[in-house]
Amino acid sequence: MRFTLSCFLLLGLGNWLTTPTRGEEPAKITHSFLATGGETYLLDGSGKELWKYPGSTRDGWVLPNGHILLALSKSKEHPHGAIVEVTRENKVVFQFEGSQSEVNTAQALENGNYLLTEAGDKPRLMEVNPQGKVVVDVPLKAQTKDHHLQTRMARKLPNGNYLVPQLLDQVVREYNAKGEVVWEAKTPNWAFTAIRLPDGHTLIGCTHGNQIVEVDAKGQKVWELNNDDLPxxxxxxxxxxxxxxxxxxxxxxxxxxxxxxKLLEVTPDKKIVWTYTDKRGAGIHTFQILDTNGKVLDGPAMK
Structure with a gap:
């Protein structure tokens, strides 16, 4: 079914309706998702809150075992930020405290380790094993004037390297475990999210630029979305x-x-097909879409 521009925004979850063919009922898109930010919560497809964490977060994932992995914002309890894995009852089953300015990434890896980044005078990316021992320590090449604008959603790639968006440097870099830069792409604004796609392209969220770009293996832009494309x-x-x-x-x-x-879904030809809004004061920093119309997404989340 093809989505058209003649969509109607519903209140609450803001689901968009597709235009039905003759004899069909309008079909709406629903998503269950995890939201991180000033408020951290999990909603089902109807908008019902299933879980909430009592703290501000930077990054997060729902794990296959149902636990939730979070990068915690720095606070009185966690002065340098931290990562935690918690149950749905918010029992902590793993915790690792940051040692510099803040922690901005959390990712559970297939080898059982946890990936995180630390911002500070010596910005770095680390893998920590389940016993809390640092087993990989990768120094990052980044400006040190503004710790908060060093890195965001770093991810480990299937080839063993690490993809790191670096905000104020306006670049996405791919590092190997030795800390060598093996690929990079300049970005038109602060790079916040970087996702390596199966075809080798990289999808990048450029925060204050209000734009999303997709670049090829040579760093050349092949797709872009900005406010001029949307109503x-x-x-x-x-x-x-x-x-x-x-x-x-x-x-x-x-x-x-x-x-x-607060959340929008667009097709490759830039048509809005789903939105989410709410009355919460906090914005959504990052998120994980978990299912569509009740069906769990196939494959690893590309986020």
Whole structure:
């Protein structure tokens, strides 16, 4: 079924309706998702809150065992940030404290380790084993004037390297375990999210640029989405991004106020097919779409 521009925004979850063919009922898109940011919560497809974490977070994943892995914002309890794995009852089953300015990445790896980044005078990426021992320590090449704008959603790639968006440096770099830069792509604005796609392209959320770009293996732009492509210019700080198995792109509008669009899903030809809004004061920093119309997404999450 082809999505058209004659869509109607529903209140609440803001599901968009597709235009039905003769004899069909309108079909709506629903998503269950994890949201991180000033508020951290899990919603089902109807908008019901299934779980909430009592703290501000930077990054997060729902793990196959149902636990949730989070990168925690720095706070009185965690002055340098931290990563935690918690049960749905918020029992901590793993915790690792940062040692510099803040922690901005959390990823559970297939080898059982946890990936995190530390921002500070010596920015670095680390793998920590389940016993809390640092087993990989990769120094990152980044400016040190502003720790907060060093790195965001770093991810380990299938080839064993690490993809790191670096905000104020306006670049996405791929590092090997020795800390060598083996690939990089300049970005038109602060790079917040970087996702290596199966075809070798890289999808990048450029936060304050209010844009999302996709570049090829040579770093050349092959697709772009910005406010000029969408009605009412809804992109306000494009932080978290996820590419769905059907080729659609979901992204946050982190600076959206209560009642404004906080998550949007667009097709490759830039048609909006789903949105989410709420009355919460906190914006959505990053997220993980978990299912579509009740069906769990296939394959690893591209976020």
């Amino acid at each position: 009412n210019k809804p992109i306000k700080d494009a932080c978290g991004v996820q590419r769905l198995p059907n080729g659609h792109t979901v992204f946050t509008s982190y600076a959206a106020r209560p009642g404004e669009l």
